[in-house]
Amino acid sequence: xxxxxxxxxxxxxxxxxxxxxxxxxxxxxxxxxxxxxxxxxxxxxxxxxxxxxxxxxxxxxxxxxxxxxxxxxxxxxxxxxxxxxxxxxxxxxxxxxxxxxxxxxxxxxxx
Amino acid sequence: xxxxxxxxxxxxxxxxxxxxxxxxxxxxxxxxxxxxxxxxxxxxxxxxxxxxxxxxxxxxxxxxxxxxxxxxxxxxxxxxxxxxxxxxxxxxxxxxxxxxxxxxxxxxxxxxx
Numbered sequence: 332x333x334x335x336x337x338x339x340x341x342x343x344x345x346x347x348x349x350x351x352x353x354x355x356x357x358x359x360x361x362x363x364x365x366x367x368x369x370x371x372x373x374x375x376x377x378x379x380x381x382x383x384x385x386x387x388x389x390x391x392x393x394x395x396x397x398x399x400x401x402x403x404x405x406x407x408x409x410x411x412x413x414x415x416x417x418x419x420x421x422x423x424x425x426x427x428x429x430x431x432x433x434x435x436x437x438x439x440x441x442x
Numbered sequence: 443x444x445x446x447x448x449x450x451x452x453x454x455x456x457x458x459x460x461x462x463x464x465x466x467x468x469x470x471x472x473x474x475x476x477x478x479x480x481x482x483x484x485x486x487x488x489x490x491x492x493x494x495x496x497x498x499x500x501x502x503x504x505x506x507x508x509x510x511x512x513x514x515x516x517x518x519x520x521x522x523x524x525x526x527x528x529x530x531x532x533x534x535x536x537x538x539x540x541x542x543x544x545x546x547x548x549x550x551x552x553x554x555x
Binding site: 372 | 472483543545
């Protein structure tokens, strides 16, 4: 069984569109995260969500918004996509301050 | 400023040799973790070392942590072709709560058969 899953795996879209990436974890973890990996493979935390508390990296534009319908899901919504949003987005989860389990990633390409 | 910087950025060795990667960080941490990423894939957790630990082993992996120097090293012994990947250190900042890991830029390791 996949521990952390993301859909879609690939997403190609035009500038200005709104898109969502879904993430689900079946590990019963209490915290979920979104990371962005740029073309130079640098990984940066975007959000973490724990017990209804959202912590946002201050550098993330407000066009990005995470939504958690329940403890097992943390979806990423992106409005008005820009060329610079092209990257690989990873969802992850953890139980308290421990190892994080990553999803397979979603490669977003904005044309 | 970036927390967690690995060196070298790239390392190429022969199969069977040992590979050592280093990581430096800037702030106080709860723990430091090492992850592996194969090309085009997600990250896989390798090992976690807590701030009160100095050394940890897992199979062919050995991790050290020196909090006075704010540095860590990852040693892979008897390397195999399948170890070819990028390796990242990541720090969980003390008092940071649920605010995720801070990753370094990674070391790209190539094991030549």
